[in-house]
Amino acid sequence: MDPALSIFISIIHVAICVVGLLGNTLVIYVVLRFSKMQTVTNIYIVNLAIADECFLIGIPFLVTTSILKSWTFGGYMCRIYMTTIGINQFTSSTFITIMSADRYIAICHPISSPKLRTPFISKIVAAAAWTISAIMILPIILYSDAVKDPSEPDHYTCNIIWPTSNNTFTIYSFILTFAIPLTLTFICYVLVIRKLQTVGPKNKSKEKKRSHRKVTKLILTVITVYVFCWLPYWITQLVLIFQSPEQQGVSLFLLCHMIANLLSNANSAMNPVLYAFLSDNFKKSFVKACICAANKDVNAALQIENSVFPKKLGRSESERQKEYYQTNTTVCTLNDDRNNEDSQLVTRNDIAIASRSTTTELQFEKEPQAKEELIKNGLQPTAV
Structure with missing residues (x-):
C-alpha cells in the first residue's frame, strides 16, 4: 500500500476511535445517570x-500495526x-435484531x-445476548495468534489460523452475524410498518x-446505517471465497476491500x-x-481559587455566587419530572415548617412565661 494512503487511512x-469512544461513552453515561432515560x-x-x-478500543492496535x-x-x-x-460483529447484529423484535412487540402486541x-x-435478554455471542466467537478465541509474515520473515501478522x-468461518460469520439477523429484522419491520399504517386513530392517543x-x-x-456499512464488507468477504489468489491482487478490488473495511469500522462511531x-x-440529555x-470544572476552579487566594466577599457578590451554584446544581440533579416535583414539594414543606418553628421560638423569647406554662402542663412548645 502507498505510504501516503496508509497514513490517510490511519x-x-x-478519528473514528476518538469520536466513537466519546459518543458511545456519553450514550452510556446519560442512560445510567438520568432515570427518565432508563427505558x-x-x-x-x-x-x-x-x-x-x-x-x-482495538483501533490503536490496528493503527500501530498499519504504521x-x-x-x-x-x-x-x-x-x-x-x-x-468478533464480539462487536456478533453482539451488534444480535442487539439490532433484539431492538427490531422489541419494536414489533411494542406496536403489534x-x-x-x-x-x-x-x-x-x-436486562435478562441483554445478558443472554452477550452469553450467546461469547459462545459463537469461541473459534476466534481458540485459533487467533500472531504468526510470521511469509513474505517478510521479520514481520508478524495477527490472524486466525484455522x-x-x-x-468455512467466513460463511459461518456471514450467516450468523448478517444474513439471519437481517432477515429477522426485515420481517419485524414489515409487520411494524403494516401495523402503523392500519391502526385506527381511536385506538391510541396522538401523543x-x-x-x-x-x-x-x-x-x-x-438498522439502515448498519446494513449500509456492513453490506459492502460482506460482499467483499464472499467475493474472496470465489476469487483466485491472482484475481485478489487486482488494485481495484483492493481499493473496494479497503473502503468496505473503513465503512464497517465507522459504523461503531x-x-x-x-x-x-x-x-x-x-439530545437534551447530551x-x-x-x-x-x-459546571463541575468551573466550581472546582472557583474552590481552588478561593482556597489559594481567600478573600472576604461582599454581600452582593456572595449572593450572586450562591444563586449561580443553586441554579447549576438544580440543572445537574434533574432526573425526571416526577422526582423533581416531589423534591420541590418536600423542600417547600421543610422551609415552611422551619419558618413556623423560627417564628414560634421568637414568640417564646418575648413571652417566656407562656413557654414555662406549656412545659408544666406536659406539652411540647413546638410550631403547628
Whole structure:
C-alpha cells in the first residue's frame, strides 16, 4: 500500500476511535445517570454502545500495526484484539435484531407489551445476548495468534489460523452475524410498518402514536446505517471465497476491500450521532451532561481559587455566587419530572415548617412565661 494512503487511512481510524469512544461513552453515561432515560429501548442501546466500544478500543492496535507493517504486541494480545472484533460483529447484529423484535412487540402486541417489555426482562435478554455471542466467537478465541509474515520473515501478522479452510468461518460469520439477523429484522419491520399504517386513530392517543413513530424511526435509521456499512464488507468477504489468489491482487478490488473495511469500522462511531439528531431525549440529555461537566470544572476552579487566594466577599457578590451554584446544581440533579416535583414539594414543606418553628421560638423569647406554662402542663412548645 502507498505510504501516503496508509497514513490517510490511519488518520481516519484515529478519528473514528476518538469520536466513537466519546459518543458511545456519553450514550452510556446519560442512560445510567438520568432515570427518565432508563427505558427498555435505551437499555438495548447501551448494550449496543458497549459492543461498539469493544471494537473501538482495538483501533490503536490496528493503527500501530498499519504504521509499523508488523504486529508487535505478541500472541496473547492478538487473541484479545481478534476477540474484541468478533464480539462487536456478533453482539451488534444480535442487539439490532433484539431492538427490531422489541419494536414489533411494542406496536403489534400492545396488550401483552407491558408484561414483556420491562427493564428487568430487557436486562435478562441483554445478558443472554452477550452469553450467546461469547459462545459463537469461541473459534476466534481458540485459533487467533500472531504468526510470521511469509513474505517478510521479520514481520508478524495477527490472524486466525484455522485447522482447515478460512472460507468455512467466513460463511459461518456471514450467516450468523448478517444474513439471519437481517432477515429477522426485515420481517419485524414489515409487520411494524403494516401495523402503523392500519391502526385506527381511536385506538391510541396522538401523543402515544407519535412517540411510537419516533422510536421506530430512530431504530429503523440505526438498522439502515448498519446494513449500509456492513453490506459492502460482506460482499467483499464472499467475493474472496470465489476469487483466485491472482484475481485478489487486482488494485481495484483492493481499493473496494479497503473502503468496505473503513465503512464497517465507522459504523461503531455513527450511532451516537444518529441519537443526537433523531432523539429529542438523547439530545437534551447530551446537553445536560455537558453543562453539568462544565459546571463541575468551573466550581472546582472557583474552590481552588478561593482556597489559594481567600478573600472576604461582599454581600452582593456572595449572593450572586450562591444563586449561580443553586441554579447549576438544580440543572445537574434533574432526573425526571416526577422526582423533581416531589423534591420541590418536600423542600417547600421543610422551609415552611422551619419558618413556623423560627417564628414560634421568637414568640417564646418575648413571652417566656407562656413557654414555662406549656412545659408544666406536659406539652411540647413546638410550631403547628
